[in-house]
Amino acid sequence: MKNKKINSYILPVLLIAAAFGGFYLIMIGSNWQKRGYFYENNSYDIKLIILGLAAMIPLFIFLFTLKPTPKTKLRGNNARLRNQLRPNRKKAKNTCFVYIQNKTAESLIVNRKSILEEEQWYIFELKFEETLYFSNGITIERENDDLLEIHDFRNQITGLSKDDFRSYDIPDYVDFALLIGAQNEGEFMK
Numbered sequence: 266m267k268n269k270k271i272n273s274y275i276l277p278v279l280l281i282a283a284a285f286g287g288f289y290l291i292m293i294g295s296n297w298q299k300r301g302y303f304y305e306n307n308s309y310d311i312k313l314i315i316l317g318l319a320a321m322i323p324l325f326i327f328l329f330t331l332k333p334t335p336k337t338k339l340r341g342n343n344a345r346l347r348n349q350l351r352p353n354r355k356k357a358k359n360t361c362f363v364y365i366q367n368k369t370a371e372s373l374i375v376n377r378k379s380i381l382e383e384e385q386w387y388i389f390e391l392k393f394e395e396t397l398y399f400s401n402g403i404t405i406e407r408e409n410d411d412l413l414e415i416h417d418f419r420n421q422i423t424g425l426s427k428d429d430f431r432s433y434d435i436p437d438y439v440d441f442a443l444l445i446g447a448q449n450e451g452e453f454m455k
Contacts, residue, residue, distance in 0.1 A: 280324040287320030336380045339387040359393040361407060364435050364442040369421070373445065374400035388439060403445065413441055422451045 294313025366386035367373055373381045376398050381387055389397060396406040404416040415422055425433065425442035435442050445451075 277327065280327050284321045284324040287317040290314070290317030290320065292317075334378075336374065336378055338380050338382065339375065339385065361391050361440040362438055363389045363391055363397075363405065363413070364425075364433075364439045365389060365397075365405075366433070366442075366444050368444050368446045369401070370447075371401075388436070399445070401445075405443070415443075417451060419448045420451045421445050421448055424452055 290313045294310045294317060364386060365381070365388075367381045367383055370383055372383055375381050381399075391397070391405075391407040393407060393409070396404055398404050401421065402416075402418050403422060406414040406416075408414050423444040423446055425435070425444065429435075430437075430439070430442060433442065
């Protein structure tokens with residue numbers, strides 16, 4: 266795993282270094298300030314420019330063929346497993362569980378790497394001072410054991426009480442339950 270990360274960073278660094286070298290060769294070849302050692306020799310200038318462009322082309326090919334990492338879809342909407350999902354979960358120190366259900370008509374990107382689709386739910390395990398960022402502008406930060414700091418500028422978050430846990434089939438080990446609904450239909454505003 267560690268070698269894969271190191272190898273994935275070596276190629277871009279080498280290509281960027283070659284591109285800087287190519288840019289430097291183009292500057293020398295074009296006599297950027299009209300002074301230099303090779304100013305009288307025009308054929309040498311053209312060779313340096315071509316060599317500089319040849320050094321920059323692999324970086325452009327790499328950037329245009331680079332594919333973004335796919336976002337993982339959060340799974341948790343299986344009706345049979347709702348109550349069986351971690352039934353005897355022992356709570357670790359400095360963690361809390363937050364149930365979030367997406368009731369909007371759009372998929373939400375969570376922390377730039379996961380997707381919470383419409384009408385889906387997921388139980389997030391938040392550690393101390395960890396933050397969830399959603400693509401619709403909502404941020405949920407855990408301050409301490411008893412508090413979540415929620416920034417909801419579109420007024421979309423609705424909190425659920427312990428009585429509502431049964432109607433939504435939320436497991437008992439969950440500490441907080443939130444629904445993300447349509448704009449201006451929530452409870453919290455900060």
